[in-house]
Amino acid sequence: MLSMHSDLFILQSILISLVNIPENGNLKSPAWFSGFRSVSFTLHTNDVLSTVMNVLKSCSLPVEHMKGLEARAETPKGPAEAGVPFYRPIKWDKSYYTFTGFRDPEQELQQARRVEPTLSLWLRNNEPEATKKHNASLPRREELSRLKKELCQQFDLADIRWQRSWGVAHRCCQLQSLSRLSQQNPEALINLQGHTVVFADQSGMNASGHVILGTMDVHHQWTKLFQQLPSYRSLQQQTEWLKERISLLLGGTQVVHMERLGPVQPIAEHYSTLSTFHKNLMSRRLRLHPRSLQGLTMLLENDRSNPCLHEMGHFIIPTNCNPPKLQVFLQSHAHEARQRTKRKNQLQVEEEAVMKQCLQSLSLRSLSKEPSVSxxxxxxxxxxxVEQRSPLMQGLHICVSHFYSVMQDGDLCLPWDWKS
Known part of the structure; x- marks a missing residue:
């Protein structure tokens, strides 16, 4: 295979040959003055050089200038010179990751390659930058809090959330856009009463019944969604009915959906999954006591082949799981599921207590974690x-993650297993 440089040279040679005017520049000679003529040729090889030579010969064009290149092509190539597929990875601008909330793989790779410093050293080096960014973001944070409070009170919203970790400025823009819509067309937002609004990639309603507003959508699309909310609520009611029926068939096991474990699942897709699973259960008569599996939970997955028990105590069940096989699995793993669920609940209580203690002891403005942190x-x-009690963390927003980072608004990301 020829190198890219050689391929470009060959293509350049075609152009040279096609416009190869005689050196004397006499355009009135018979060969040039006779006008265009049709030519035809057949491609017999998949070799670039041979193909070009055949094309030139078929068109009665000179090929002398190709001889040197032909000789080079016939020279055996070593492994290092052998042709390799040309690969150029997409490298997005930094603003892409800021706008979308996606992680920058290049930045994370650079962070991973560095020798991880101790927490105290990293704080000394980065606390000034974090404080500066945080102070600069204070007006935007106040504006964000004000807009969120006003919209929740005005339209009786349960909450306003964000699917991605957008910065404060982007969140403000999204709330300002919703606020402008409420001023221009207040009737459109009446159907939002009682709902939780989540800003995400696409508009709709998710499996939890939250109203999803696509950040790339315009007001017309949001208004259309608000008009469709009554039908969405009807679909949500049917979804809840299916969950109740499934629970009765499976001894009290509750079907749950955890948004934080994956991308947003539309309510229609969730309903379809529940409907398929319910029909599958109805096809075979199960013999489970109505309350024998009370208190246990399960997730349904379309792309799973075998049921399993998650370490946090919930079952993960394939939508098309064989009912008798499912019954045996649930009954044989019920005790272990209860033990893991109990342990999970204990950990959550302890986690809330220790987070509260940490928040107060270090005088933090906020303390959170990424979903991937257990x-x-x-x-x-x-x-x-709490044991280290670093004064450099006072008054900052801390997010426990898997790496160190100073976010655009001054929030600090710390790895949960930081070195002391």
């Missing part, structure tokens, strides 16, 4: 933070 990891991290 309760046990968060507990260990907070206990160590």
């Amino acid at each position: 309760s046990s990891q968060m507990i260990l991290c907070c206990k160590r933070l």
